[in-house]
Amino acid sequence: MRCGVCSLIFEVDWEWLRxxxxxxxxxxxxxxxxxxxxxxRPYIFPDDPALDDGxxxxxxxxxxxxxxxxxxxxxxxxxxxxxxFQTRAxxxxxxxxxxxxxxxxxxxxxxxxxxxxxxxxAYRRISDEGDxxxxxxxxxxELNPESEVRQxxxxxxxxxxxxxxxxxxxxxxxxxxxxxxxxxxxxxxxLAVRPQAVKAVQQVAASSLDIDEDLLDSIIDRLREAxxxxxxxxxxxxxxxIEEDRSPVSAEARKTVKELVASFPxxxxxxxxxxxxxxxxxxxxxxxxxxxxxxxxxxxxxxxVLEQLRSQPRRLVY
Ligand SMILES: [Zn+2]
Numbered sequence: 001m002r003c004g005v006c007s008l009i010f011e012v013d014w015e016w017l018r019x020x021x022x023x024x025x026x027x028x029x030x031x032x033x034x035x036x037x038x039x040x041r042p043y044i045f046p047d048d049p050a051l052d053d054g055x056x057x058x059x060x061x062x063x064x065x066x067x068x069x070x071x072x073x074x075x076x077x078x079x080x081x082x083x084x085f086q087t088r089a090x091x092x093x094x095x096x097x098x099x100x101x102x103x104x105x106x107x108x109x110x111x112x113x114x115x116x117x118x119x120x121x122a123y124r125r126i127s128d129e130g131d132x133x134x135x136x137x138x139x140x141x142e143l144n145p146e147s148e149v150r151q152x153x154x155x156x157x158x159x160x161x162x163x164x165x166x167x168x169x170x171x172x173x174x175x176x177x178x179x180x181x182x183x184x185x186x187x188x189x190x191l192a193v194r195p196q197a198v199k200a201v202q203q204v205a206a207s208s209l210d211i212d213e214d215l216l217d218s219i220i221d222r223l224r225e226a227x228x229x230x231x232x233x234x235x236x237x238x239x240x241x242i243e244e245d246r247s248p249v250s251a252e253a254r255k256t257v258k259e260l261v262a263s264f265p266x267x268x269x270x271x272x273x274x275x276x277x278x279x280x281x282x283x284x285x286x287x288x289x290x291x292x293x294x295x296x297x298x299x300x301x302x303x304x305v306l307e308q309l310r311s312q313p314r315r316l317v318y
Contacts, residue, residue: 001187004038006030009045014265017186042187044153044180050189053149056178061112061141061191064122064298066134068205071110071195071317109166110198111158112141113181113190115306119298120184123268126275126295133279133291138298140202140309144318147175147197156182157192170194195318202312204305206294219256219289226252227282253280253288260296268299 002009008029012020019025020040026033027040034040049055063070113121118138125131150170156179158164170177175197181190229248236242257276261269272295280288298305 001040002043003027003030003032003040005032005036008040009043010040014267018266041155042180042182044187044189048189050178051153056149056176056191057143057145057147061143062115062118063110063112063139063141064118064136065139066125066131066136068137068203070137070139070201070203071198107166109164109169109177109192110195111190111192114185114188115302117181117185117188117190119302120268122295122298123271123275124184127271132275133281133288135291136206136295136298137203138206138305138309140306140312141198142200142314143176143193144197144199147193148173150174150177153178153180153189155180156190164192166192166194198317200314200316202309202314204308204312206298207290209294209297209301209305209308211290211293211297215293216286216289219292220285222252222256223249223285223289247282249282249285250277250280253277257292260292264299272296 001012006027006029008027010028012025016025020034023033023035032039044051050059111121112118115138122131122136126134154169154177157169157177169179169192175194177192178189179192181188184190226248232246232248232251234246235244254273254277257273258269261272264272276288276292276295279291
């Protein structure tokens with residue numbers, strides 16, 4: 001972090017960041033808190049190896065996606081949208097507005113970051129972008145040695161979803177722009193790149209990682225056992241018309257996930273608690289339990305994921 005008032009640069013952990021957001025922490029020198037306009041923000045240490053162009057190109061960068069052939073050259077941003085949604089969007093935006101939305105999506109910069117930042121992004125999408133229950137692919141990215149790197153770094157150019165037009169952040173002939181990530185792995189360097197800056201990728205699906213079968217059985221047993229319990233008491237009077245989930249299986253699933261992510265950084269655990277609870281299908285408990293463990297493996301089994309990624313065949317992109 002770097003304080004905007006006294007310029008102090010200091011290192012913090014996830015727990016500190018949580019308290020900071022709740023205005024329970026302050027700059028250790030001048031006492032400025034997060035509700036001030038000039039408050040401390042994530043910052044890059046001047047000795048970060050990724051600030052050196054040569055080292056940056058030689059490093060591994062990461063990305064997570066639900067697409068199994070990312071970054072596909074014929075990327076269709078409407079691919080994930082249902083027919084019904086597209087018809088509604090076309091009606092609301094008129095056809096030309098819809099087409100310009102599609103072309104804007106197509107000219108988005110690609111985002112690469114540390115392994116931690118890429119996993120954080122998957123968890124955020126599970127919570128906020130309807131990707132709960134989907135398989136995730138982790139990509140290890142090799143940069144194109146010929147791509148031009150923009151000098152130094154810029155502040156996080158995107159909103160929280162990371163959508164940013166490539167020409168804005170990588171003005172021609174720049175192919176790679178470093179930015180300090182404010183949201184994912186805060187204070188780490190991430191990259192906004194043109195597709196041509198990606199030379200090759202290696203990929204691993206979360207669903208392909210080894211599953212702890214004992215853990216799987218214990219989760220399924222807990223949920224099955226809960227299905228014999230009575231419905232949870234009603235919290236809202238019926239006349240308020242609020243749809244409640246009174247299922248004891250849902251409650252047990254929420255409790256189970258909460259226990260499994262108890263040691264995770266708070267933003268990751270919040271994201272996962274929210275997304276995992278939403279995608280529970282009581283007729284397919286094993287599917288849900290397998291998915292849950294596979295996504296938790298991205299954190300708990302990170303060294304195994306990195307090792308597997310290194311041994312995967314390279315797919316040339318540009
Ligand atoms: Zn300060």
